[in-house]
């Protein structure tokens with residue numbers, strides 16, 4: 090239960106809704122048991138009253154008739170409001186769970202998350218969180234209802250006849266504990282593998298959809314489809330085995346209910362024979378026993394799927410229990426030299442891959458620097474360290490005259506405007522994407538900048554409302570890049586860092602982009618990673634890296 094404990098604690102703010110739902114569930118169940126029990130007695134008593142004219146005339150039909158109607162109305166209304174309340178409780182809990190999970194996920198730096206595939210994280214956020222509704226909706230509340238019902242029904246039948254009270258107590262306890270335990274035992278491992286297989290299928294499906302054009306081009310669609318079908322079949326096999334277990338435990342529950350009813354009938358008949366139970370009450374007892382099994386009937390399936398719920402909970406905890414090794418202090422700092430970047434003998438390795446070796450560089454405020462070097466020489470890694478996405482192992486990095494580690498996260502983000510590679514655009518309009526850089530940017534500012542970057546034609550008649558599509562897929566590669574440059578330029582930060590902003594652009598457009606970014610904010614420090622030789626003379630300094638070392 091330990092993997093579920095944090096999720097039970099998360100129920101606390103919604104305890105009122107959860108308890109109200111359970112209370113209404115209990116009322117509905119009682120209305121249901123009452124309806125069947127009273128109807129059984131009513132039919133039997135009416136039949137017996139009709140034996141003679143005198144008893145028929147003396148018999149009060151109205152009160153029990155009203156009771157039956159009352160129970161029927163209470164059952165319908167109770168079920169309706171119980172569904173509304175328990176679903177409200179569950180949706181509130183799931184909404185909280187999503188925020189809670191995202192709250193833990195968001196501070197984890199890429200160093201912590203780069204082992205996970207995005208489809209896997211998506212699966213955890215959607216499917217695993219949804220699986221937890223089993224815990225709230227089918228395990229906790231019904232178990233509480235079953236426990237209270239067992240006690241009350243046993244108490245009532247004990248009052249009718251102690252032997253009947255003992256029978257129903259033993260029967261409900263056995264059926265309500267042993268059959269769910271069996272379901273849990275048979276379904277636990279299968280449930281876990283169901284979670285793993287569903288996740289694998291989702292990941293494979295996402296890769297298939299995302300890579301469909303490549304699969305077409307390389308004629309690999311059939312192979313990938315076969316792989317998907319294999320994964321789907323494997324998941325279906327597990328689901329089939331789970332369904333067989335459901336059939337078994339549901340059958341066992343029906344058998345337990347039938348046997349207990351038969352035993353109650355035998356005990357009841359002997360009680361009627363010896364005169365300690367009125368004949369009409371025999372029907373009441375039988376129907377009460379039969380109906381009370383409604384309380385324990387949902388438990389076996391809920392516990393059968395508890396293994397699945399546990400596996401989903403473990404998936405979520407695997408992320409939420411991780412702590413980012415990058416800690417941001419809360420105390421703001423005062424940069425002594427805004428725009429200055431200094432690396433002092435910095436060494437850095439991703440896991441075991443050594444990337445930067447005692448790298449030192451000094452960029453003065455307002456300087457325009459080009460960072461060049463062979464592919465894989467560690468240029469982008471310098472950005473990862475400045476943004477604190479990764480931690481370096483040796484040396485010291487200063488930003489604005491202050492160690493990068495001293496900045497609170499928000500203040501660090503204000504110091505840097507970064508165009509990373511590849512450019513990440515978001516589905517939405519051009520304006521939406523530009524506003525990420527600067528929410529206060531006016532349409533005029535945006536249009537002027539787009540004009541300088543020769544992007545106005547791309548807007549067409551829609552202007553800034555032009556949709557860019559998912560990941561910017563309605564734009565050309567060069568347009569995506571320049572829109573990314575525009576977004577980075579709009580952010581009024583002392584330092585602008587660009588990872589290959591002119592990559593993929595023709596020579597004239599590349600010169601135009603270079604012109605814009607070197608002049609847009611004259612006092613701004615610019616650090617630009619590039620493979621291009623053209624235009625390097627326009628920078629104050631060109632720093633060259635080779636296998637993590639400076640060679641200029």
Ligand SMILES: Nc1ncnc2c1ncn2[C@@H]1O[C@H](COP(=O)(O)OP(=O)(O)OP(=O)(O)O)[C@@H](O)[C@H]1O
Nearest residue numbers: 203439442444462463464465466467468469470471
């Ligand atoms: N997340 C990562 N985990 C492990 N190794 C990485 C990771 N990211 C980059 N590397 C490795 O670090 C080295 C430096 O990568 P980096 O991206 O800094 O090079 P780069 O000079 O920017 O290359 P390019 O010019 O091709 O963009 C490469 O050998 C790369 O394989």
